[in-house]
Amino acid sequence: MYICNMSHSHKFKPESLMMSYGFKPALSEGAIKSPIFQTSTFVFKSAEDGKAFFEVAYGLREKRKGEKLGLIYSRINNPDLEILENRLTLWDEAEDAAVFESGMAAISTVFLEFLKPGDLLLFSTPLYGGTDHFIHDFLHKIGVHTVAFKPGQNEATIRKIIEDTGKGDKLAMIFIETPANPTSALIDISLCKKIADDYSKENKVMVAVDNTYMGPLWQHPLKHGADFSLYSATKYIGGHSDVIAGACCGSKEVITRVKTLRTFLGNMAAPHTGWLLMRSLETLKVRMEQQALNGEKVAEFLNAHPKVEKVYYLGLIPEGTEEYAIYKKQYNSPGAMVSFDVKGGEEQAFRLLNSLKLIKLAVSLGGTESLAEHPATMTHAGVDPHHREEMHITEKLIRLSIGVENFNDIIWDLEQALQHV
Numbered sequence: 001m002y003i004c005n006m007s008h009s010h011k012f013k014p015e016s017l018m019m020s021y022g023f024k025p026a027l028s029e030g031a032i033k034s035p036i037f038q039t040s041t042f043v044f045k046s047a048e049d050g051k052a053f054f055e056v057a058y059g060l061r062e063k064r065k066g067e068k069l070g071l072i073y074s075r076i077n078n079p080d081l082e083i084l085e086n087r088l089t090l091w092d093e094a095e096d097a098a099v100f101e102s103g104m105a106a107i108s109t110v111f112l113e114f115l116k117p118g119d120l121l122l123f124s125t126p127l128y129g130g131t132d133h134f135i136h137d138f139l140h141k142i143g144v145h146t147v148a149f150k151p152g153q154n155e156a157t158i159r160k161i162i163e164d165t166g167k168g169d170k171l172a173m174i175f176i177e178t179p180a181n182p183t184s185a186l187i188d189i190s191l192c193k194k195i196a197d198d199y200s201k202e203n204k205v206m207v208a209v210d211n212t213y214m215g216p217l218w219q220h221p222l223k224h225g226a227d228f229s230l231y232s233a234t235k236y237i238g239g240h241s242d243v244i245a246g247a248c249c250g251s252k253e254v255i256t257r258v259k260t261l262r263t264f265l266g267n268m269a270a271p272h273t274g275w276l277l278m279r280s281l282e283t284l285k286v287r288m289e290q291q292a293l294n295g296e297k298v299a300e301f302l303n304a305h306p307k308v309e310k311v312y313y314l315g316l317i318p319e320g321t322e323e324y325a326i327y328k329k330q331y332n333s334p335g336a337m338v339s340f341d342v343k344g345g346e347e348q349a350f351r352l353l354n355s356l357k358l359i360k361l362a363v364s365l366g367g368t369e370s371l372a373e374h375p376a377t378m379t380h381a382g383v384d385p386h387h388r389e390e391m392h393i394t395e396k397l398i399r400l401s402i403g404v405e406n407f408n409d410i411i412w413d414l415e416q417a418l419q420h421v
């Protein structure tokens with residue numbers, strides 16, 4: 001692919017490159033946008049070319065200087081995916097990226113490539129339900145040991161949790177979600193990196209961050225030492241609640257391994273999915289900035305409302321706390337996820353949810369439309385009730401994903417729904 005993000009004197013910002021980066025119109029009849037390369041296979045110019053492409057694809061020899069992987073077959077590579085991957089690297093300043101047909105495909109592929117039977121995985125709680133299920137119902141079955149820690153636990157406690165397993169020497173990966181869903185509790189990525197480095201002996205302990213909640217605009221895990229920045233591209237990257245997809249950013253070395261396993265699992269994104277995500281990326285920044293502005297207004301409104309007990313929102317973390325220090329270090333926006341406790345319990349929360357007129361009652365997040373859901377009985381229904389309580393996921397908690405609507409209309413809707421409580 002053709003890549004140019006530099007004029008000789010100027011480095012363009014990602015949002016300026018999302019319309020053109022990695023695409024050369026001359027290769028597609030002058031089309032300003034990349035066509036959908038809806039093709040399963042690619043015609044080689046010569047038998048020699050075909051041979052050379054396979055040598056590189058199968059790792060039979062190192063790439064020659066300047067040599068690119070030639071187009072072979074759409075399970076291995078496809079122009080829509082390659083252009084999309086090149087664009088995704090810009091936000092995280094990653095060397096490479098891989099896109100998948102879902103966020104779960106990205107996450108499970110990283111687990112499968114970097115964990116083997118006997119290894120220990122340390123993960124933060126609460127995790128996205130699908131990830132939690134994969135860990136408990138699949139990784140355990142293949143003999144991967146796992147142990148959890150919680151946001152707010154300090155370095156000494158996390159080290160003790162690892163030591164108490166008796167398998168510290170087998171630690172292979174630290175997997176975290178920060179901010180934690182749905183209460184936005186924060187985890188210090190550079191602290192995880194420090195612990196990972198201390199446990200790295202012959203094999204490097206990997207740090208993987210599910211960056212779905214805040215990325216790719218508001219948090220950049222690789223800058224804090226993570227090896228992987230993982231996404232459900234279904235959320236902010238896709239942004240229109242009309243596509244399921246996933247992505248993984250990291251160094252050339254780790255992404256090459258991820259892409260190789262992806263080739264054989266066959267869970268890459270389809271060309272049409274790639275094309276849809278490129279279209280979404282053009283407006284990623286304007287969408288997310290509007291969502292964050294709306295989120296701030298909604299959080300302010302809820303925080304002052306007499307029927308609201310508590311608001312969980314990064315912009316309301318008290319200054320001077322340890323969590324505030326992590327917030328300032330790791331995030332460049334409070335984001336657009338706002339959760340809150342309504343006074344009362346399930347009955348009051350349901351009455352509010354059933355009274356909404358503009359905000360839709362649905363799980364998922366990051367789309368252009370505002371969504372509301374009830375974590376205790378919906379996204380987090382599978383979490384052990386005691387554990388749920390500990391994490392403040394109670395019957396009075398409602399999670400909002402704020403969209404791009406006029407914020408006065410979102411607030412009007414919440415106000416009228418709160419009157420029914």
Ligand SMILES: *Cc1c(COP(=O)(O)O)cnc(C)c1O
Nearest residue numbers: 102103104128210212232234245
């Ligand atoms: C949605 C989500 C996932 C799973 O992504 P899919 O695209 O649905 O497979 C993983 N992690 C987080 C935090 C999510 O919100």
